[in-house]
Amino acid sequence: MILGFALSFIAMIAGGLFGRHLAISQVGRTGETGSAGPNRAHSLPKFHGYMLAWHIGFAALGLLALHGFRRDLLSTPWLIAGLALTTLLAALHSRRIIKPELRARDYVERYVRISLLLCSAVAVLTTFGIVLSLIFESARFFEKVSFLEFLTGLQWSPQTAIRADQAGQSGAFGAVPIFAGTFMIMAVAMLIATPIGLMIAIYLSEYATAKVRGIVKPFIEILAGVPTVVYGFFALLTVGPAIRGLAESMGFAVPTQSAIAAGSVMGVMIIPFISSLSDDVINAVPQNLRDGAYALGATKSETMTQVIFPAALPGIMGAILLGVSRAIGETMIVVMAAGRAANLTGNPFEAVTTVTVQVVSLLTGDQEFDSAKTLAAFALGLVLFVITLILNVIALLIVRRYRERYE
Template identity: 70%
Template sequence: MSVSHIVALILLVATAAAYYRGRERAMTVAGGAPSRLHSMPSYSGYYVAILTGLPAFALLMLYAVFGTPLIDMAAMQSLPANVASAPPEQIELFMRDARALAFGEQPSRTSALHMDMADRIAGLTRIATWVVALLTLAIAGAGLYLGQSQVSTTLRARNRVETVVKGVLLLSSVIAILTTLGIVLSLLFESLRFFSAVSPIEFLFGLQWSPQIALREDQVGQSGAFGAIPLFAGTFLITAIAMTVAVPIGLYAAIYLSEYATRTQRKVFKPLLEILAGIPTVVYGFFALLTVGPFIRAICEAAGFGVPTQSALAAGLVMGIMIIPFVSSLSDDVINAVPQSLRDGAYAMGATKSETIRQVVFPAALPGIVGAVLLAVSRAIGETMIVVMAAGQAAKLTGNPFESVTTITVQIVTLLTGDQEFDSPKTLAAFALGLVLFIVTLCLNVIALRVVQKYREKYD
């Protein structure tokens, strides 16, 4: 166990002890009568625990995020001039090998200079770790002393604790927003670099996808072919097949579970249905490759025509089975949330059960059902493992579900696998594909929102 782990464990224990110490201190100053306190004794405990643990843990997190870059910057001050003037990629590779040597990993290259840098990195890391550890414990001790010294009958502990909680919630929201913004900007900037080398018209409307850059200037296909239409077609074909399977079955299952099934049947069928969501996608991929694909091929051969084992139909069918729980569970929850008074009113007007479901329950639950379907569509578009194993990686422009196709996500993984140069259009194409996928998903959400706003029924 490393020093940082030991310090974190000590901080956890100290924070728990600070809570009990603060609560006991509040009871002591109140003379055993909590009514004399401004806030409940537990809030005093939370206040002392926050002062003890929050700043210390914040320091540990900052060290975990920025410690390695700062240590590398300090270590690089001793680099020889010929190495320090090298391109940034070579310096990064050199430092990566030195870090691997410093922490007992296997580097790609080893030299005397690598060994010297590894020793320097290891020494600086030890010093920084111990300094941060001692400083963290000192901050925790100071927080414990300050917190319990402030506990009194007039301490507004509840207000301060709630202020800290609101700050944490606000910080979490800001981090989520900045993360999303960072993802979008990184996709946008890298995509612009790609479009500076490849025409957007060729990318969006080209019919051939072969992003293989030649190794020699006289080699055929030096610039590659970046027409993404075959990828879009394969993605939407497999997604359409999957949704054709998942939406009706999932929605009908939700209606049965919420409106027709008894409590005993619901307790049995709902967990069994939700088990499908917990199966790893690689298992679905094996099932599609070894069972569904050969089964479809055998049926087609019996009908007099041959098809490959890997096909869009096999991937779409298995993906649809995987997505059924997403549709059924969310739709079931939404349907159950419809007020029973609406059903009772429909029955009082003479409507049958099926008429009530179609004309009352379903319109009231439409926004949630559309959200469930959208989640299922996003899940289908983003699936990779099933497509790789069941549909292959052939970029074909076809609407035939019996042929092998590929999707956008599969090609993104393929392009970014292994050591890649991010100045190459071949690698930058992955960011352009990601940007298009983001825009498509955003458009689907906007369309669904408009549909819900237009067709939803509001009840007083």
């Protein structure tokens, strides 16, 4: 595959040079050998070169795609042969078409546009790839486990499914404990992130001097830039034991891996997210609303809570929803600090598991791709994708509508 790309690239350069050479031989370097009349070229020779290179490039892309999708039809030697053949054909063809009156620049123009379109299509293809692969694998999972059982079952023990030869030992795939665990950790995280993030945004946008903002903002950005695996290790090494120690000193027994440890660290991770989004939203509230409130004698806090906050509420809701979506999809913190056993509990001091933790633990280690255990990860992934997608779409719609209102 890499070889194919490299060869296509070389072929494109060679083709380009050849095309340019052909054009120069007909009309000279500046394309004006005949100065006027029939020999005056429409385009500079380099455009003839570009055109030929692009012809080869498109053909090569087709061959590479075929090679990628149907290796049985086009194996590597044939790919190389095909590339050589197309290069040769393009060169021969160009001997026929390269003439002074060829509108090579217009062709190149069109090809550039098509190539850029293909680039932006990658984003769409990615989404298609995600949706198709999740649905396809989940469908195979739901052939083995009923959809209803998956969504409403209270037992989750996929590990037993490995021993498929033992009758009646096919494992339990009721995902309710997982959803409950995800929800609980998300709730803990949002309980921490929302008030702190919001208050930071309010303070920075309404109270802080430029100097304070200059100090605090980079700090918050650092908080946003810390990789999640680092937060996970922090939760595991420091926060978990600290919470356990605190609870023990008060006479409770709390495991190191608990919903509260993972959730609170996740909350810290989401603070910058909430604060920067709400900051934008609060700043988008028109100044005349503030001025009106001040003119009536309101204090800053009264203006904030009674005028700006209600006006900014939809945008803030959007920010919180995006935060929730991030909390649900966060992986490393919970993998390291939340535990793996699926407990159905309402106590945040116990270890719970989440959708992302289960996806990781089902897919790391040895895999047989057809077992229900492996496929279950894709079903969980599908649920995760759908929920975060809905949250994101709602949040983006709210934020966009809100922005339009004040623009």
